[in-house]
Amino acid sequence: MAPDFADAWNNLAQVRAEQKRWGEATQALERAVGSLRLARYRELQQRIEEGMAVQASLKGRATPPPTPVSARP
Helix, strand or coil: CCCCCHHHHHHHHHHHHHCCCHHHHHHHHHHHCCCCCHHHHHHHHHHHHHHHHHHHHHHCCCCCCCCCHHHCC
16 A cells, blocks of 8 residues: 655645645645544644635735825825
């Protein structure tokens, strides 16, 4: 039986999450979740999903451009 390298997949998921590469983080984590360390990996999955939700909510916010110096009083 070939090893599943769950720790490596989990580590990759964590790095991708830190890089805010949510899709890749999710894919890597899906490879890790089938292992004996499921609880730890589920915690990371929750953090990834929370990060994705925060990023999605921030995308909806438009920040106004700075006022040009020439237009300032």
